[in-house]
Every structure is written in structure tokens, then in C-alpha cells.
Amino acid sequence: MAVDFASKEKPYELFDKAKRRGTWDPAAIDLSADVEHWEHGFSDAQREAIMGTFVGFYEGEESVTRTLVPYLTLVDRLEDAPFSTIQMEMFLTTHLFEEAKHTDFFSMYFEEVFDTQETEIDTHESSNYWQNPELKEFLVDDLESVGDRMREVARGGNQREMRYILAEGVMHYMGIVEAQLAKTGYEIFNGVFDEISESMGTEVLPGCQEGLKLIRQDEGRHIANGRWMMRKLAEEDPDIVPTVYEPKIEEYIERLTGRRESQERYDRSYTFDIQELTRTVANDNLQQTIAVIGEEYFERFDADVDIAAANRELSASDD
Numbered sequence: 001m002a003v004d005f006a007s008k009e010k011p012y013e014l015f016d017k018a019k020r021r022g023t024w025d026p027a028a029i030d031l032s033a034d035v036e037h038w039e040h041g042f043s044d045a046q047r048e049a050i051m052g053t054f055v056g057f058y059e060g061e062e063s064v065t066r067t068l069v070p071y072l073t074l075v076d077r078l079e080d081a082p083f084s085t086i087q088m089e090m091f092l093t094t095h096l097f098e099e100a101k102h103t104d105f106f107s108m109y110f111e112e113v114f115d116t117q118e119t120e121i122d123t124h125e126s127s128n129y130w131q132n133p134e135l136k137e138f139l140v141d142d143l144e145s146v147g148d149r150m151r152e153v154a155r156g157g158n159q160r161e162m163r164y165i166l167a168e169g170v171m172h173y174m175g176i177v178e179a180q181l182a183k184t185g186y187e188i189f190n191g192v193f194d195e196i197s198e199s200m201g202t203e204v205l206p207g208c209q210e211g212l213k214l215i216r217q218d219e220g221r222h223i224a225n226g227r228w229m230m231r232k233l234a235e236e237d238p239d240i241v242p243t244v245y246e247p248k249i250e251e252y253i254e255r256l257t258g259r260r261e262s263q264e265r266y267d268r269s270y271t272f273d274i275q276e277l278t279r280t281v282a283n284d285n286l287q288q289t290i291a292v293i294g295e296e297y298f299e300r301f302d303a304d305v306d307i308a309a310a311n312r313e314l315s316a317s318d319d
């Protein structure tokens, strides 16, 4: 059935925006100043910190590019879905294209600015940022295994199983990887850039900043769509919230925010309070996710959730 333009849903509106705003070309961004800055503008500690962050973003973008297809497959299998599946699939194609474009941007950046193709996190172990192995596991390995389970359920599962695994995937991918990890990472990046720009007296790595600005606009749509889909699935079956969303949020809080020692390098290298920034951005985004899904469906969290306090409660309940 054709798109019903009289009842356009959120994913269609986002698709419409993506047609206009999501078509920027990474190759059109001028990286010549970045090459100059990279060669002459940084201390070794700064280079290492920047590189450590870049490999994380590269791996993240490649990972989300490779693992999105099962979401499309599964949405396509839904019968009597609580949203228009064709509108959702149309949006997800822009989402997929945009992740490929982000991978393209970071690949070009490594090639042209860093003069290397070496993007593996494991080869940059010196970067403290990546010494939390949970982060890499959650971002790469687990995203892949959720995708594998989605493919299996799409082949042989019933409608309820399809909705539950889709909900789990969306919370993992859009709810946490994109809305928590990536968003916080980009804010930290901005803080670091502002600080270095000030000390250098010029805008540092302008091509990178331009790319990140465009990437963040794309990401905003991915996150908005993911939250909307989670809400629709919760409205249809509220049990999905305590069964799927809340355990995933708990896992995130325990595994990814429990360790703070990996941030120490940043604390030493920069004057702004990176932990405070992380807390604020991560809290705001988790609160928004819960508010959009519908606070009333949640048993263990509410829209005032404070990650640090929740973390203390969770570790106390383990003892």
C-alpha cells in the first residue's frame, strides 16, 4: 500500500528531512587545515588523546553501518504493527545511508589527515579512553549479536518475539549507543576542541568540526526515530518496558558508567570538568529517552533518573 500522506507518521517526517539535510558529501569537506594542525599543532599527549577518540568513533560508525539491516528486515515482518512499516522502512534506509556516509567521513579523515588506515581500537591500546573493554564490547560485539538474534527471529519467530527482539535492538542501538555513548562522546570532543582552539588562537581541526556538526544533525534524526519506535512498541505492549527496556538501561548503567578511571587522562589534560560534562549529557539524554517512551510505563526508573545515583543503588543491591 502506498504511503498514506493524510496520516504521515514521525518516521516519514524524519525521512522527508533526511532527503533535504542528509545528503551532504564528506568528500566536499576541506581537510587541508586539519592536516597542517595535525602535523604541527599538538603535543604527543594531545595527539594520543585525539587519536584514541577517533578510533572509537570510527569503530562505532562502522559497527552501526554493518548492523542496521536486520532492523529493516524485522520491521518488514511485523503484522498489524503499531506504526506504518513502510514509512519506518523508508526512514531506516536514510539512516543506513547516513551511517555509511559517517564511516566514509572518518575513513577519509584517517587517510588524509592521520595518513593511516589503522582504525582498530586494539592497536591503540595506549589510549586510556579505550581501556574500558565493556565499551568496545557493547558498541561492537553486542550490537552484532543483537543483530544476529534479530535475523533468527525474523526467520522463525512469532509476532511477539519479533516485537521484543526489535525493542531490545532499538534500545541497544538508538537508545544507548546513539543517544548515550555517541552523544556524550561528541560533547566531549567539542569541549576538547574548544579548549585546544583557545590555546592555539585559531579554530582547531575545522574540517573535523564541520563533519561532526553534520554527523550530529543526522544522528538527531536516528535518535528521534528510535525513541518514537520504542514508544509505539510500549504503547502496544507495556510489558515490553520492564522486560526489555529497563534491563538494558540497567546493563548500560552497570557496565558502562561504573568505571570512571578511564577518564583520568582527560581530567589531567584539560581544564574543563569532563566528568561533570559526561554526567550532564548522559543524564539529560537518558531522561529524554524515558520521557519520550512514557515515564508511566517504567517501574525502576523515571524521567528524573540520575545515572550516578542509579549506579550506586545497583551496586549496593549486588552486595
Ligand SMILES: [Fe+2]
Pocket (backbone or CB within 6 Å): 061, 064, 098, 099, 102, 215, 219
Ligand atoms: Fe553515525
Ligand SMILES: [Fe+2]
Pocket (backbone or CB within 6 Å): 064, 099, 178, 218, 219, 222
Ligand atoms: Fe546514527
